[in-house]
Amino acid sequence: MDFGLSEEQELLFENLADLVEREWDEEAYNDCYYNKHCYPRDFIMKLQEAGFTMLGVPEEFGGTPVDTVTMVMFAKELARMTGASLPCASNAISIDDILSFGSPEQQRIVLDYVAQNGSAPFALGFSEPQAGSDSSGILTTATRKDGKVYISGHKTMVTDADTSPYLLCITKNLEEPVAFKAMSMWLVPMDAPGVRLEPLHKIGLRTSGFHEVYLENVELPESSLLGVEGAGFMQLMKNFEIERLMLVAIGVGMAEAAFEEVARYANYREQFGKPLGQFQLIQEKITDMAIKLENMKNIIFKTAWEKDNGRSVQIGSALAKRYCAMASFEVLDEAMQIMGGMGYTEESRISRMWLDARHLRIAGGTDEIMVHIAGRAILKNYK
Amino acid sequence: MKAFIYAETAPQMSALCGCARAYADAVEAVAIGDELKDAALADKVFHIATQAGVMVEDYTETIADLIANEQPDFVFIETTRRNKLIAGRIAALLGTSVMTDVIELAENGTAKHLVYGGAATRTEKATGPVAIYLLGSDVLPNHDAQGANEIVEVPFITPVSQVKCRSVAKKEKSAVNLSASQTVVGIGRGIAKEDDLVMIRAFADAIEGEVGCTRPIAEEEKWLPREVYIGVSGVMLAPEVYVAIGLSGQVQHTVGINRAKTIIAINKEASAPIFKQADYGIVGDLYKVIPALTEAFGK
Amino acid sequence: MNVVACVKVVPDDQDLTVSPDYTLDFDRARPSISTYDLNAVEEGVRLVEDNGGSLKVLTVGDSSIDDSKLKKNILSRGADDLLMVADEDMKAMDAHQTACALKAALAKIDSYDLILCGDGSADLYAQQVGAQLGQLLGIPVINCVSKITVENGAVIAERTLEHEVEILEIPMPAVISVTSDINLPRIAGMKQILAAGKKPAVVLRATDLEYAALATIEVLETLAPKETDRKHIIIEGDSDEAIAAFIANVAKVI
Numbered sequence: 046m047d048f049g050l051s052e053e054q055e056l057l058f059e060n061l062a063d064l065v066e067r068e069w070d071e072e073a074y075n076d077c078y079y080n081k082h083c084y085p086r087d088f089i090m091k092l093q094e095a096g097f098t099m100l101g102v103p104e105e106f107g108g109t110p111v112d113t114v115t116m117v118m119f120a121k122e123l124a125r126m127t128g129a130s131l132p133c134a135s136n137a138i139s140i141d142d143i144l145s146f147g148s149p150e151q152q153r154i155v156l157d158y159v160a161q162n163g164s165a166p167f168a169l170g171f172s173e174p175q176a177g178s179d180s181s182g183i184l185t186t187a188t189r190k191d192g193k194v195y196i197s198g199h200k201t202m203v204t205d206a207d208t209s210p211y212l213l214c215i216t217k218n219l220e221e222p223v224a225f226k227a228m229s230m231w232l233v234p235m236d237a238p239g240v241r242l243e244p245l246h247k248i249g250l251r252t253s254g255f256h257e258v259y260l261e262n263v264e265l266p267e268s269s270l271l272g273v274e275g276a277g278f279m280q281l282m283k284n285f286e287i288e289r290l291m292l293v294a295i296g297v298g299m300a301e302a303a304f305e306e307v308a309r310y311a312n313y314r315e316q317f318g319k320p321l322g323q324f325q326l327i328q329e330k331i332t333d334m335a336i337k338l339e340n341m342k343n344i345i346f347k348t349a350w351e352k353d354n355g356r357s358v359q360i361g362s363a364l365a366k367r368y369c370a371m372a373s374f375e376v377l378d379e380a381m382q383i384m385g386g387m388g389y390t391e392e393s394r395i396s397r398m399w400l401d402a403r404h405l406r407i408a409g410g411t412d413e414i415m416v417h418i419a420g421r422a423i424l425k426n427y428k
Numbered sequence: 429m430k431a432f433i434y435a436e437t438a439p440q441m442s443a444l445c446g447c448a449r450a451y452a453d454a455v456e457a458v459a460i461g462d463e464l465k466d467a468a469l470a471d472k473v474f475h476i477a478t479q480a481g482v483m484v485e486d487y488t489e490t491i492a493d494l495i496a497n498e499q500p501d502f503v504f505i506e507t508t509r510r511n512k513l514i515a516g517r518i519a520a521l522l523g524t525s526v527m528t529d530v531i532e533l534a535e536n537g538t539a540k541h542l543v544y545g546g547a548a549t550r551t552e553k554a555t556g557p558v559a560i561y562l563l564g565s566d567v568l569p570n571h572d573a574q575g576a577n578e579i580v581e582v583p584f585i586t587p588v589s590q591v592k593c594r595s596v597a598k599k600e601k602s603a604v605n606l607s608a609s610q611t612v613v614g615i616g617r618g619i620a621k622e623d624d625l626v627m628i629r630a631f632a633d634a635i636e637g638e639v640g641c642t643r644p645i646a647e648e649e650k651w652l653p654r655e656v657y658i659g660v661s662g663v664m665l666a667p668e669v670y671v672a673i674g675l676s677g678q679v680q681h682t683v684g685i686n687r688a689k690t691i692i693a694i695n696k697e698a699s700a701p702i703f704k705q706a707d708y709g710i711v712g713d714l715y716k717v718i719p720a721l722t723e724a725f726g727k
Numbered sequence: 728m729n730v731v732a733c734v735k736v737v738p739d740d741q742d743l744t745v746s747p748d749y750t751l752d753f754d755r756a757r758p759s760i761s762t763y764d765l766n767a768v769e770e771g772v773r774l775v776e777d778n779g780g781s782l783k784v785l786t787v788g789d790s791s792i793d794d795s796k797l798k799k800n801i802l803s804r805g806a807d808d809l810l811m812v813a814d815e816d817m818k819a820m821d822a823h824q825t826a827c828a829l830k831a832a833l834a835k836i837d838s839y840d841l842i843l844c845g846d847g848s849a850d851l852y853a854q855q856v857g858a859q860l861g862q863l864l865g866i867p868v869i870n871c872v873s874k875i876t877v878e879n880g881a882v883i884a885e886r887t888l889e890h891e892v893e894i895l896e897i898p899m900p901a902v903i904s905v906t907s908d909i910n911l912p913r914i915a916g917m918k919q920i921l922a923a924g925k926k927p928a929v930v931l932r933a934t935d936l937e938y939a940a941l942a943t944i945e946v947l948e949t950l951a952p953k954e955t956d957r958k959h960i961i962i963e964g965d966s967d968e969a970i971a972a973f974i975a976n977v978a979k980v981i
Contacts, residue, residue, distance in 0.1 A: 052796035056803060056920045064914045067648065072620040096916030109918040309699050392696075392713075485869075488862075509888045513870045516822070516858025524943040525822040528853040538947060543851050545740050548751050550851075551947040591867045592896040594883075599890055611981070635981050647908040654887075654908060660852060661763070661907060669980050679740075686955060690980045698963065707958040708980075710973040712965025717973070724974045725981055 054115055058122050064095055065126040071394070074129055078251045079391060084164070084208060085252060089133055093163035097123075101137030106144055106156055108137065113287060113349040117294045121345070124298025125305075128394045130250060130401040132164075135291040138284045139165040142213075142230070146272030146280050151232060158210070167211035167232065170200035170258055171281070177202075178414050181224035185260065187216040187231060194270070196233060196263040206242055206256035210235055214260070215277050228277035231269050239263035249400030285410075286362035287352060290345050292409045293366055296373030297341045299398040303380035304334050306395065311383060321383065330379045337372040344368055360422045367415035370405040377402050430454040432495060433470065434514075435506035436484070438463055443565030444504050445469045446573040451502055451535060455575060458494065458582075460487055470575040474498075476582045483593050488514050490585045492521040495558060502537060503560040515562050524556045530563035539563075546660045546683020604638050606656055610668040611637030614658055614685065617644060618674020618695060618714055622651045628673065631718050634726035637671070642681045658684035674714050677702025694718070728780040728840040728877065728899070732771040733829055733860070734764035734801065736792040737850040745951040758797050763845035765804065765912035770875060770905050771843050772805035772913075778877050781807045783836065787828040789818035793930050802923035803915035809926070810836065814933035821944040826859035831936035833864070841882065844904040846871075854904070861902035869897060870904040 050058075068091040077085045092098050101116045102108020111119075120134035132139075136159060143155045158166035176182035185198025196216060206212065212233040221227035233240065243257040272280045308331055311322035321327045348361040377399045381388040388395045406412050431452035435441035441457060441464055448455045448470075456472040459465065465475060476490055495503060495518065505515045507529060515526045531549070532540040538553040539561055553559065606612055613632045619625070625639070632639045639656065646657035658665060659681045666687035673694045675681060682705055685691065693706035694714050703709045710717055738756035746752050760768075771782040784806040786792060793813035802809055812832050820828060833839065842864075844857035854870065861868020873892075874885035882897040887906060897903070915923075962973045 052799055053917070053920050053924070055796060056800055056915065057917050059800075060803075060915045060920070067644075067914075070620070091914075095914040096918050100917055109916065109921065111917060115917075313699055509871045512854045513858045513868065516855040517862040517868065519823060519855070519943075520826060520859040520862035523823065525824075525859075526853070526855055527944065528855060541853075543949060544738075544743060544751065545849060545852075547740060547743055547745070548949050548951045550949045552944050553947065554943060555941075555945050556943055588865065590898050591869060591901075594894040594896055596894075597892045599887075599892055643907075648911065650908075655889075661846065686952070691957065692977050692980070693961075696965075698961075703959075703961050705954070705957055707960065708973070708976045709959075709961040710965065710969065711961065711963045712969065716965045717970055720970045721974060721977075724978075 050118075054118065057115070057119065060095070061097065061119070061122060062126060064091060064097075065123075067091075069127050071128075074127070074252075075391070075394075075397075078397060082251050082254065085129075085131070086162075088127075089131070089163035092123075092133060093160070098133045098136050098159065098163045100134070102140070103144070106152070107160070113290070113352045114346055116287075117290050117345050117349040120291050120294035121298040121301070121342070124295040125301045126298075128299060128302040128306075128398055130295050130299065130398075132295070134295075135288070136163075136165060138288050138291055141284055142280050143232075143271065145283065146230075146276075147232075148268065150268070151271060154211075154232075164205075166209055167213040168203050168205040168209040168235075168258075170203050170206075170212045170214040170233075172202050173199055174201050178411055183215060183217050183228070184219070185214065185216045186219060187229060192267065194231070194265045194267060196231060196239075196260045196265060198260050200258040200260070202245065203256050203258045204250075205253050206235070206258050207244070207254035212240070212258060213271070215281065218275065221275070225278040226275050228281075229274045230271040230277040230280055231265060232271055233260070233263060233265060233269065237263050237265070247404075249397075249402075249404055251400075286358050287349075289362050289366040289409050290348055290352075290358075293341075293369035293373065293405055294345055296402045296405045297338070297345060297369055299402055300334075300341065300373040300376035300380075301338055303377050303395050303398055304331075304338055307331075307380045307383040307388075327383060330383060334376045334379050337376050341369045341372050360419050363410075363415040363419035363422075366410060367412050367419070370412060370415075373405065374399070374402045429502065430456065430498075430500040431502040431504060432456055432458060432498070432500040433504050434458040434491060434511075436508045436511055437506065438467075440506040440565060442467060442469060442573045443570075444506060444563075444568075445575070446571040447565050447568035448502070448504055449571045449574075450569045451533070451537070452500075456498070456500065458491055460484070465579060466577070467573070468575055468577055469573050470577065472575075472578045472580055474580050474582045476584055479584055482587075483591065484510060485514055485517075485591070486587045487584070488517045489521070489587045490582060492518040493585055494582055496522060500558060503558060505560065505562050507562045507564050511562060515560060519560055522556075522558060522560075524554060524558060524560065526560045526562055527552060527554065528562040530561050531567050533561065533563065533568060542660060542683060545680040546686075547679050604640075604653075604656055606638050606640050606658070606663050606665060609638040611635055611671075612640050612658075612665055612667045612669070612685075612688075613637045613671045613673060614640045614642070614675060614681075615645060615652075615673050616642040616675025616681070619645070619651075622649070624715075625651060627715075627718055627722075630726075631722040634722045635669075635671070637669070640665070642675050642678075660684065672702050672706070673718065675702060676700045677705060728774065728778050729838055730771040730774055730780065730782045730841045730843060731833065731836065731839045732764070732767040732782060732784050732806065732843045733856070734768060734784055734786045734845070735761040735825075735848045735850075735856075736786055736788050736797060737761045737848060740849060749950040749953065751949060751951060758792055758794055760797075760801060760804075761845060761849040763847055763849060763907050765845070766905050766907055766909055767843040767845045768801075768804045768806060769910045769912040771841075773910065774841070774875065774877065775807075780840070783807060783839075784809045785829060785832055785836075786810075787812040787817055787820075787825065787832060789813065790815050798928045799920060799923040800915075802926045802928065803919040804912065805919070807926065809928040811928065811930045812933065812936060813930055816933045819946070820940075821942055822853055822855035822859055823943045824940040825856050826863050827940035828933075828936070828938050829856070829860050830863045831938035832931070834937065835931070835935075840899040842900070842902045844902065846904060846907045857902050857904035864900075864902065866900050866902060867897050868902040868904075869895060871906055872903050873906045873909050875903065875905070875909075 099108035429452040670688035693709040739759040742756040847854035
């Protein structure tokens, strides 16, 4: 087994480190996070200029194809170096549905927007009040009349709804009994008549908005359909395993950032006349955090490697998602404990990462849904 | 021992000629133009008449030829950007290398200069018959310049260079002369935005200091002129008091302030290396600390 | 125009450690591109983008610089190809030897219009190689150049000295050393890194060149400075009381 990085990967992360050193501005990010609740656009555009927001996107679309291992490592390193949850490392996954299934016009909209903004131009509208983990229970519909399509429904917990020009809206054909054949995907312009937003207030991830989206007879041309009608669920699920790895890679990176910070802190912070690190209770925390970090990195990188080598990651990605969502939060929680009161303030980025990491146990499939996926599949292997 | 002196400015010419007495019994100056002809500088003054329409660099061949003929043991050249070029070209013509940015010169001619971004001091000596140094009189023992000033006319050798100087603009003098200031305030990346310099300047005024900075503040942010960037490729200081504000204390910067008598550090990161080098420090938000200091010392 | 950017490979000074006897320990220091030389490469890339032609990077050094990752690193910065002379006989060369080696290596290149150097090397920072190289080649050489444009086959250079800014007209071929603020070297993206492995890189030995230059400087020792004794009176926190205590401390010297 080779745990070393390739020269190209080493250079990639050295260049990323140079960029972060040069361009990352902690004060500006905190201002975005705590006060303005906006996207750290200046920094993202620096990533964009270096081509880092198009990592994993095929060459014909202007990206740089890399393997899954490199993408997951990049997401982890970006989070480690900035101590921030910046989803732009996953652009390749977010826009893959459009690039794979969209019309040339839809592809152009997405690529132009990424080039100008470093992020995808749409928010995903999937969850509904009655359909969270039970996503098959959605009730938003698309109805045809006089050559037009009319969308009606209520989407909730829509990230970036206020800043995205489009909603990637999942609708359901209520007549179709087979759930995975009932769904369709539409690109709904957010400024279309009948679209209304109401804000929700997240405790973490405060650089992005979070909204209820009400759709009342929103009129669309046929060309707003993305891909094949009735194939929406299959399209959406094309990359969900990798999406989960990319999502928790951010958590692993933040946990590592916090770990490195408190390990240094334990060496110089003195209490009772000696550095914290000389107390065995602190050494135990540091040790257990290190074990969790090793485990997290091993499981996400190995699962990514399996994906690259054509193996099934159905179980592996669920295990990785569940474990890393929990363990990254545990590491951040212990980091806050070592920091003490300062770690609980907005002065320390540990508290910010703690708030951000908590969402990983809920988003992209909850911890419990991961058991639902992995548990059944593992047992099936032993029948 | 015989030393040759060449400086771009008259004060340094005189100062270096004085200092050279500690190293050589024969001190001989190379002077372009008539400015220094009558000052009692050295035992001999090799005088090169000013040529019309040439750059200072165009005297390089003449000086190199003179050194080759007169065979001094030491050549002291004032450290300036222009002389870095002239000295290098002279060395190439003579088949040797220049010892640059000398911070200490022993009587036997071994020189010290900073290497690895200031992480170490290298001691070296020339292996050939002539040793060429780029230095300032501030690193040498002080002696008054004196001598008979026997003028020796040197014919100008027309060079091959075809570089044409289209224009020269005096740089807007940044009124700041950090090297001369006894109190210096240095800022780094901990300063969030350019507007905050107002706060920093108010503090500097309160303690009668000048403002300098780290390299990124001058070269990447361009908030301050390059002349006030402190560090290995910037200015090197030895003030009475240095106040480091929102700078981490990387060696490339601190090499420029190591010789400060007292170092005061303000940084919100307790792990910032600057605290290891500080006499006094506070781990806290500079936006709270600086206004309080300005208030306290502005009275 | 054909541009050659000269770069020096130096130990990464972030990884230098000081031994108890104050000597420097290079064991953990990986070879890296001297920071200030990245400005020379960037300027070369920019000139070729604006004027056409090609950019070659030239480096000379000991055998350790013949390192696959390092070569990719260099070529990911935008050059078309690399000429490297790597030989143990070229270890720790002084400025004169380096300039002689570069001159000998340049003899292997068909033609060049402009040779760019950085402000100084990150390790020794003597700022001498460009000056020596220009003189050895017998072509115009200028340092401290903070802006370059090309006009009618000549370089128009803005040269920033201590108290004045000169505008110079320099016929080509010429050697120009650029300042560290002439540009901001670009970050190499993955596309450039992947492409770097496919660009031509020629590695020669000293015996491939017409080169024989003896050392002109003898290095007696290289030692880290002993740290100045400092008081280390550090106050934690920025409460009003903490700030008052800090003010009381510094009032002794301010």
